[in-house]
Amino acid sequence: MAKEVIVYGADWCPSCKRLIEKLNTEGIAFEYRDVEQAEIGNEHLGIAGNNIPEGKRGIPTIVVDGEMQVYPDDEWLKSRLDFTSDQTPDTKVHDVVMVGAGPASLAAAIYTTREDLDTVLYEKGVVGGLASITDWVDNYPGYPDGISGMDLGENLRKQAERFGAQIELGEVTGIKTADGLVELETTDGPVKAKAALVATGSDYKRLGVPGEDDYYARGVHFCATCDGAFYRDKRLVVVGGGNSAVQEAMFLTKFATKIDMLVRGDKMRASEVLQHDLEKFKDKITVHFNTSTDEIVGDGKLVTGVKGTKNGKQELFETDGVFVFIGLKPNTGFLAGTSVELDDIGLIKTNDKLETAIPGVFAAGDVRSGATMQIASAIGEGATAALRIREYLEELAR
């Protein structure tokens, strides 16, 4: 027997439209109730009120034979309704697909969704990008006392979703154009859009020394906010002398009793401000200049030391763990074989409209050649890209 299905939504809500399209495609009969009508709005609050996350409107909400779900996902729908197709491929042509959901894409999505452009973001890691895994952000304008990176990322996500941005958890593995559309290959299948924004930022560079892979997550780490807590009252080595290395070493003093910082060159690359801050941690952090990191050694289970060369002499730094911050590597591997042009370090080249060499494909944020590599500038570039994408789509429609 057919199930009784009720959908609460509103005409301005893109995810409601998507749900309705999905039910139609699957041939599932349902009753639509528009929450903009006061009476129905109240009815909806009455049944879903307690389940609506703060700051949200709670639509679409679906009720299947009396069972209610706010923001139903595919999994939920499939387990309750008779979907004939086993997978529901995303056959729709979106206005914009964004690769990555860091500050640049989330800012762009706030703009595109407010312009009523149907926007989907794909994120393989953390929504909020590198900003979300940064302990504390002191230089993002508008927060006089600073803000935790995690909160900043979460705020950006909420703001983008409030206007209807759809964030999918998955990875984009390829990109091409066909029939004037951009086609992305993702871990959830192919996705089509009229335009795309690549804002994939970068990932931590690895050292490439023996022991690094063997002891990954068992003493070798790349994220202090993720793994620092395992080193309470322990010794650590931090490799690197740039902004991230200094910032993260200072964060790690919350846990570790002693930190050896191994810096390859004869001075720090970090900013004056950060070097000045580092001075305050002299009793815990010892900086070793002219020191290369040659090998990470352990007892087979965990790390016990780092072999380095200091001023030409080999030295063993005994430690319980190593955090590596030697710079970043652009996330542009998935563009290999496309006509998107990259610079020497693999960053995407764009023109002053932030367009790449593929028509309809834009780039913004840390992954763009010439970017300032800051959250504020990534957000600025996101906003610019959104406006250029709108112009591009208007041109396309003519």
Next chain:
Amino acid sequence: MAKNITIFTTNTCAYCGMVKKWLSAKGMNYEEVNLDEQPDRQKEAFEMSGSLTVPVTVITKHDDTREVVVGYNLAKLAPAVA
């Protein structure tokens, strides 16, 4: 289907938030062990995962077998909770 799910987390770990969000979106319940609040349980997390990292998600199935997923890894989490 999982009988129960335990996630080891810390306050500052953004990937932990992603695992929690993903499970919630699937309508699955979990117990959270915050290692900043319960540092004495770090040893347990390490013994289960062999790793000094969070998130560690421990999925106990109905036949009481266990699967441990280290990190935010949907390719492993999805089949483990299926």
